[in-house]
Amino acid sequence: MRKTELQRFRKLLLEEKERVTQSLAQHEKIIMHTDDQSGLETGKAHSNHMADQGSDEFQYETTIKFAKTEGRYLYNIEEALRRIEDGTYGNCQECTRAIALPRLRRLPYTRLCIECKEKEEAGTI
């Protein structure tokens, strides 16, 4: 891969990392806030606020689920940045061939070429 191309992906990944990090921090705040509330409410007002409690729990669950997905995404971004540093970025981690540029542009954090990705999804590697 050309160096200018590599720099462009690096910038893209760094920006994405920043965005995801901030989004995760916000979700952590929501999760902690929800924890605080359930602590404060222990033993009182529960029966009066069943509906609120339910929606809080729903929000908590979706937030946690979202945070997990974002966390995995962040990990993938960090791994891609690490590969840029060690010079293996853009090569498939499975067959070591170069990943097609349009695929990288769509998924800059991908570690597999399309063929290996399909094999992985089919469970053959």
Ligand SMILES: [Zn+2]
């Ligand atoms: Zn491959």
